[in-house]
Amino acid sequence: MARVDRMAAFAMLLMSASAAGAQNFPQPLPEEPVPTVSELPERYPDSWVFVHDLHFNSLPDGRAAIVDVAAANHNLRGQIPVAQFGNILPSTTRAEIYVSETFYSRLTRGDRTDVITIWDTKTLAPKDEIVLPGGKRGLFVTLRNSLQLTNDEKWALVFNFTPGSSVTVVDLDGRKILSDIDLPGCSLVYPTGPRGFTSLCADGTMTSIALDAAGKAGPAVTSEAFNDIDDDPLFMTPAMVGRTGWFVSFKGNLRAIDFAGAAAKDLGSFAIPPQAGGEPEWRPAGWQVISADRAGLLYVLMNPKGVEGSHKDGGTEAWVIDPKAKTLVRRIALKNHSLSIEATQQQKPLLVASRTDGSLDVYDAASGAFVRTVASVVHDPMTMTAAR
Known part of the structure; x- marks a missing residue:
């Protein structure tokens, strides 16, 4: 009984203290807004890079980090979600991304909805979305050329794969679908001419399709075979220098494709000058293996351990190529084994190399000197896109 009395007395003491506190401080502090939101510039500096995180451990929760690789600290400027492949x-x-x-109605199952989400560059808030019909958008590990723009960026091109391949043409201004174009045996989209696209095909050719003012397909133009699918195929993500796409092959040949006209043109290829020291040989490898700076250097x-099947292994050096002179300008030894590379579009560019631990190593592209590491910005940095 004595213990119960002591507990009751203690409770009354707390109540008295609380009442006294309320009398001494009758006005609680105002709530602070959480979080505090800052706006980004409408046009991003040339030192900023979009790092696409596929997020293998939680694919519905992919995202893209916006990173200033030139900043000494506080490199992460923002982040937006990029769901499900x-x-x-x-x-x-x-000012749009x-x-x-x-999306699936039950997160990983249920009714499927494909969309293009439109984000504001300043606020990183969603402005709108356009629903894509048919549930057929290609779902695979990130490839930049599965979503591209044409017609002065008024239209989006979405690559579909069911496994039948096609392209959906989307009017971004009118927020509507213009057409669906079948692409049997061909993959991905490369903007071509003033209003059209090209796709690489399984027989080693490429097919170019010009679009009319309504976004409908005109006649297709198919090239001669140039892509040696069986022995030395091209990586499918090029480095763009103006309207010329530079593709590199699994064995280290560079090929230029001119996308300026209504139909793409093969401009020929040359081999990256071979270098000693490979075990057994140097070959391109990684996910995003080629980039270009504003001066046109590649x-x-x-990877020094280049063999059949090593093309996804990543690499330990970045080789700088002058495509006009067809020469090797310099070799940049990377501090860490890297998965992808991207050059910024600054007058004095930086080279960004993504690592499998989600960190970015940054180098002076002109000298090859290591500048800094931006640690753990994402989980799985598959591709990068420099601000332009």
């Missing part, structure tokens, strides 16, 4: 594409002409992504991620 999505793709991200920043506009160069308007486009994301093609897929950067290729190279």
Whole structure:
């Protein structure tokens, strides 16, 4: 009984203290807004890079980090979600970022909805979305050329794979679907001419399709075979220098494709000058293996242990190639084994190499000197896109 009395007395003491506190401080502090939101610039600096995180451990929860690789600290400037094998594409002409992504009504199952989500570059808030019909958007590990822009960036091109391949043409201004174009045996999209696209085909050719003013397909133009699918195929993500796409092959040959006209043109190829020291040889390897700076120099991620099947292994050096002179300008030894590379579009560019631990190593592209590591910005940095 004595213990119960002591507990009751203690409770009354607490109540008295609380009442006294309320009298001494009758007005609680105002709530602070959480979180505090800052706006980004409408046009991002050339030192900023979009790092696409596929997030293998939770695929519905992919995202893209916006990183200032030139900053000494506070490198992460923002982040937007990119769900379920999505793709991200920043506009160069308007303050928008486009994301093609897929949702299921029960997260990993149920009714499927494919959309293009339109994000505001300043607020990183969603502005709108365009529903894509048919539940057929291609779902695979990130490839930048599965979502592209054409017609002065007024239209988006979405690559579909069911496994039948096709392209959906989307009017971004009118927020509507213009057409669906079958692409039997061909994959991905490369903007071509003023209003059209090209696709690489399984027989080693490429097919170009011009679009009319309504977004409908005109006649297709198919090239001669140039892509040696069986012996030395091309990586499918090029480095763009103006309207010329530079592709690199599994064995280290560089090929230029001119996308300026209504139909793409093969401009020929040359071999990256071979170098000693490979075991057994140097070959391109990684996920995003080639990039270009604003001066037109090419950067290729190279693996010294190049063999059949090593093309996804990543590399330990970046080789800088002058495509006009067809020469090797310099070799940049990377501090860590890297998965992808991207050159910034600054006058004095930086080279960014992504690592499997989600960190980014940054180098002076002109000298090859290591600058900094941006640690653990994402989980799985598959591709990168420099701000332009």
